[in-house]
Amino acid sequence: MKKTLxxxxxxxxxxxxxxxxxxxxxFLPDLHLQPDSIPVEKKxxxxxxxxxxxxxxxxxxxxxxxxxxxNVNEKKAKVLxxxxxxxxxxxxxxxxxxxxxxxxxxxxxxSGMEISHPLWGNVMYEKLYGKRYxxxxxxxxxxxxxxxxxxxxxxxxxxxxxxxMQIEWLKNELIQMDNSMxxxxxxxxxxxxxxxxxxxxxxxxxxxxxxxxxxxxDYNLKMVLQGxxxxxxxxxxxxxxxxxxxxxxxxxxxxxxxxxxxxxxxxVEEIKFIQTSAFTR
Numbered sequence: 001m002k003k004t005l006x007x008x009x010x011x012x013x014x015x016x017x018x019x020x021x022x023x024x025x026x027f028l029p030d031l032h033l034q035p036d037s038i039p040v041e042k043k044x045x046x047x048x049x050x051x052x053x054x055x056x057x058x059x060x061x062x063x064x065x066x067x068x069x070x071n072v073n074e075k076k077a078k079v080l081x082x083x084x085x086x087x088x089x090x091x092x093x094x095x096x097x098x099x100x101x102x103x104x105x106x107x108x109x110x111s112g113m114e115i116s117h118p119l120w121g122n123v124m125y126e127k128l129y130g131k132r133y134x135x136x137x138x139x140x141x142x143x144x145x146x147x148x149x150x151x152x153x154x155x156x157x158x159x160x161x162x163x164x165m166q167i168e169w170l171k172n173e174l175i176q177m178d179n180s181m182x183x184x185x186x187x188x189x190x191x192x193x194x195x196x197x198x199x200x201x202x203x204x205x206x207x208x209x210x211x212x213x214x215x216x217x218d219y220n221l222k223m224v225l226q227g228x229x230x231x232x233x234x235x236x237x238x239x240x241x242x243x244x245x246x247x248x249x250x251x252x253x254x255x256x257x258x259x260x261x262x263x264x265x266x267x268v269e270e271i272k273f274i275q276t277s278a279f280t281r
Contacts (some may be wrong), residue, residue: 021267023139027260029062030247031228035083040250048090063188064099064225071108074119099132099147100188109156121151148189160189161207162167182222190226192231194244231255
């Protein structure tokens with residue numbers, strides 16, 4: 001009896017250890033939800049249903065979840081965020097959000113908001129959804145969700161890049177980590193621009209890309225997940241996947257319309273791009 005019990009305990013521990021690094025998630029960039037667009041809403045409903053069928057452990061939103069808060073006041077922005085909150089209730093798994101350029105409130109002068117307004121810029125987003133950059137762990141993997149939007153107050157616009165505050169935060173986070181732990185970096189604006197692959201007018205590295213990526217030189221970086229350009233790209237460089245996740249936006253070009261489904265099994269990644277045109281026509 002004791003031998004049987006000991007054997008069962010050992011089997012349970014083995015199962016627990018082997019299952020620790022097995023999980024899945026979806027990456028959904030550029031949803032562009034609009035309460036006044038029936039086509040966008042219908043497409044989202046079908047996508048949410050498809051995501052639920054996959055039964056991922058969690059979903060990461062890749063920014064530009066709404067369209068758009070940058071040129072409206074806080075009242076109109078709240079309507080957009082409220083609509084997003086309602087639609088996201090369809091998902092049957094935990095959600096993690098990434099800051100996008102359409103989530104910054106009233107930044108453009110046409111919004112009529114003053115820079116001094118307490119909800120201007122990224123403040124409203126943070127009050128509603130927490131810090132604009134954050135990290136979490138899942139089954140021995142570390143995820144960093146970065147804010148790749150730099151607001152320029154004087155110009156009343158924005159550009160891409162990672163601010164010095166986040167760089168220092170990343171350094172402190174990494175110092176406390178085991179450098180063998182697998183890492184995923186998520187950012188809306190690309191660190192490696194997919195448009196530069198076929199058009200020399202675009203720079204391959206965006207502002208501060210090198211400063212960010214170099215932080216991970218002595219660590220086990222596995223994936224960089226990006227959005228913004230509505231272009232699907234999966235580059236494998238020195239064992240790291242640099243992936244632009246396409247877009248679930250309504251009128252995305254064929255071949256780029258979709259989202260990522262990632263399975264991790266024993267620390268090995270299986271990455272699948274699922275085109276939405278197959279089930280949203």
